[in-house]
Amino acid sequence: MAKRSGTGDVSSRVRLNRALVLDTAIAIADESGIESLTMRKLGEQLGVEAMSLYNHVANKDDLLTSMVDAVFAEIELPSHNDDWKSALRKRSVSFRDALSRHPWAIGVKGSGTNPGPATLRHHDRVIATFRNAGFSITMTAHAFSALDSYIYGFAMQEQSLPFTTEEETAAMAHILLAQLPTKEFPYLAELTAQHVLTPGYNYADEFPLGLDLILDGLERWL
Amino acid sequence: MAKRSGTGDVSSRVRLNRALVLDTAIAIADESGIESLTMRKLGEQLGVEAMSLYNHVANKDDLLTSMVDAVFAEIELPSHNDDWKSALRKRSVSFRDALSRHPWAIGVKGSGTNPGPATLRHHDRVIATFRNAGFSITMTAHAFSALDSYIYGFAMQEQSLPFTTEEETAAMAHILLAQLPTKEFPYLAELTAQHVLTPGYNYADEFPLGLDLILDGLERWL
């Protein structure tokens, strides 16, 4: 009775399975951060001892890389019905949205080493979109690298910001500005005061500008 | 005598200080990866118990964020003598080089929350370069975000690759290709076989292409 508090399963306890373990792990990482996702806590949340989890995942690394593949499964694939540019624009926005919902995903190391099926599928469809638009193999590699580097890097910068809501941003910027030696860093102070502290400022709004810059540049490559 | 094996100080033991602690921590992270940088191991390397380190750093978080600031100090600042584009091009290449020498630096969370003096100085000088080139405050913010997102993301993708040398790349690509269901992922297979397995392929070579794409795009914004 005391053991079951986590999930709130009312009737009989749900039989553990890999999908349930993954979903619960993702929920914990989303809510409390990846650093608080421990095998013991995950077990507790599922009403089970930590050691039971090893019947469903090989180890914590297996758990983490599978979680990343689950995030890739959430990304909208480029559509065959759109032209290449708007197809890739939509999937890029969807990609950033997924990384924004699951900020821990970009920090999981080793997920590039052995990508899961959803990740492979996603990459294959993006490459297909470039190739069918007329990009050569070499140019496709260049384009893919440039576009996804931007998306990953944007998500990383967004994640590293110490604020999310507009109110938090304003409050944080005020504190930073107060601490900042403005004599020494005048340009940084100016940007903070006159851009970040502007009403309605939201870093996420910067995303489409850089995205279009890159997509326009890729179009020029064609 | 047994205790001093790590550093190899011959004569009297070197007095511990913050700079020595930071440099040794960076050396460990560079050589063995950030996951093997523990307070106990760092102490051992310095010929001291782990607890002594707390006389020089507040805690492990303080250590990590200070290490990141030391990496920023290695980046070449944009020169006043170059035009804005080549000044930012040089510092961008230098930025990627620094992240390539210290791949753990992009994974340190919380380093964006309270940036160190070298980081602030670096940001200030990059913003200054945009402003003096004629970018408005708003356009400077857009440009800065786009450019550094690309650099961070490229470094992250580069780091997540399971190979570094050309030989490793070819060997790894062969293995990946053999495992890959080529019927299911034909475009990914094609790119791997005909681009990655090309003699002389090196992912790092992709960097300048995306960089110039972005810098040219920014120039068009002016």
Added chain:
DNA sequence: ACCTGAACACCGTTCAAGT
């Protein structure tokens, strides 16, 4: 086939004690 309890070899960090 799945779950558990105890144990192992680790972590970061504290605190009182030494010099």
Added chain:
DNA sequence: ACCTGAACACCGTTCAAGT
């Protein structure tokens, strides 16, 4: 002022034992 030894509350993971 700096360093140490013991201890605390954690980790991931193993293994034999239970059902």
